[in-house]
Each structure stands twice: as C-alpha cells, then as structure tokens.
Amino acid sequence: xxxxxxxxxxxxxxxxxxxxxxxxxxxxxxxxxxxxxxxxxxxxxxxxxxxxxxxxxxxxxxxxxxxxxxxxxxxxxxxxxxxxxxxxxxxxxxxxxxxxxxxxxxxxxxxxxxxxxxxxxxxxxxxxxxxxxxxxxxxxxxxxxxxxxxxxxxxxxxxxxxxxxxxxxxxxxxxxxxxxxxxx
Numbered sequence: 001x002x003x004x005x006x007x008x009x010x011x012x013x014x015x016x017x018x019x020x021x022x023x024x025x026x027x028x029x030x031x032x033x034x035x036x037x038x039x040x041x042x043x044x045x046x047x048x049x050x051x052x053x054x055x056x057x058x059x060x061x062x063x064x065x066x067x068x069x070x071x072x073x074x075x076x077x078x079x080x081x082x083x084x085x086x087x088x089x090x091x092x093x094x095x096x097x098x099x100x101x102x103x104x105x106x107x108x109x110x111x112x113x114x115x116x117x118x119x120x121x122x123x124x125x126x127x128x129x130x131x132x133x134x135x136x137x138x139x140x141x142x143x144x145x146x147x148x149x150x151x152x153x154x155x156x157x158x159x160x161x162x163x164x165x166x167x168x169x170x171x172x173x174x175x176x177x178x179x180x181x182x183x184x
Contacts, residue, residue, distance in 0.1 A: 002043060004029050009049040012041060018049065093175075094124050095139040096147060118150050125158065125178065132182050137166045141174040151176055 004010070008021040010031060019033040027043050096117045098105045105113060121138055128136050140147045155163045155178060166175035 002048065004043055004046070004048070010046045011049050012046050014045075091135050091137055092124075092128070092133065093137045093139060094121070096121060096151075097139070097141055114147065114150060117147055118154060121151055122154060125155075125161075128178070128180060132180075134180055134182065136178050137171070137175055138178065139171060139175045142172070143174075148176065 004021050004024050006021055006023060009018070010021055010029070011018045012031075017031075017033055017039070019031040019039070022030045022032050022038065024030075024043070028040050029043055029046060030038060030040050031046070032038055098108070098113045098117065101116060101120060102108075108116075117140075124136060124138070127133075138151060140151060152163070155161055155176075160181040162179045162181065164177055164179075165173065166177040
C-alpha cells in the first residue's frame with residue numbers, strides 16, 4: 001500500500017482530478033484539488049505524481065540484459081505471403097463502384113453514375129491496348145447487373161478482346177476479366 005504525506009501531488013484514479021494532499025488519517029486522504037475544492041479519497045483511489053521512485057516500485061526491476069536480448073531476437077512473422085503464379089503477378093484491377101470514383105455522388109442521377117462508370121472502364125481499356133497490357137480486371141459488384149451488362153455490351157464492340165467472369169475465389173461474382181489479344 002502506498003504511503004502519502006502532506007504536500008504530495010496526487011491524481012485520482014478513474015477521474016480527472018489532480019491536487020495536493022492536505023492530511024492523511026488511517027486510509028483516507030484529504031485532498032485540495034487544483035480547482036480549490038477539499039475532497040476525501042481512500043488511499044487506494046489516488047496515486048502520487050512526479051515521484052520517480054514510485055515508478056520503479058510499481059514496474060518492478062527489469063534485467064537490462066534480458067530486455068536487450070528480447071529486442072535482438074527476431075520475431076516470427078505474423079503473416080504468410082501468398083505466392084502468385086507469374087502470369088497473375090501485377091494484373092491491374094479497377095474498381096468501378098461509384099464511391100471509388102468520386103467523393104460526392106449523392107447528387108448524381110443513375111444515368112450520370114452509369115455513364116461515368118462506363119467512360120472510366122473505356123479509358124482503362126484504351127490505356128491497356130495502347131500500352132500492351134495483356135490482362136485487366138474490372139470490379140463492378142453484383143447489384144442488379146446493370147453495370148455488368150453495359151460493360152459486356154461495350155467490351156463486345158472491341159476486336160481482339162476476350163472477356164469472362166474473373167476468378168470467383170478472389171472476386172466472387174462481381175468482377176470481369178478482360179484479355180487482350182495483342183499482335184506481335
């Protein structure tokens with residue numbers, strides 16, 4: 001149990017009250033708070049402030065060499081890195097959900113949202129063709145299927161493009177994989 005004496009600077013546990021001990025009788029300390037109020041607390045409800053000796057008593061003694069040894073030991077990794085096949089490494093994914101494209105879409109009509117989503121997809125397709133990227137993935141979500149239908153309609157108009165549902169394991173039913181047949 002902590003010993004308190006007159007003049008000790010204290011803080012009350014579980015409350016935002018600091019002050020100075022005025023007197024201690026048995027296990028009850030009378031404290032003048034920083035706000036000027038006189039209050040009484042059990043000694044187990046308060047802790048001394050600015051007492052460096054108190055810190056060492058509460059934390060216990062630590063073996064410095066033991067602490068250094070623990071810091072130097074390599075910790076086991078908490079995750080396992082997933083190995084991807086070489087053909088899957090770095091496949092660009094484009095999320096066409098409207099909240100990923102613009103910050104404030106609440107004022108947009110459904111037509112404007114769909115137009116923005118399809119124009120974004122078209123820009124990514126043109127970029128992939130121009131830069132000879134072999135495969136991209138569009139994440140469109142499941143929803144009512146309107147965006148997927150628009151995407152399928154747009155992709156069908158391109159020559160040298162094959163598209164299909166993307167990996168069900170990775171994306172569920174909400175993504176389309178686009179493959180570009182590039183001339184050598």
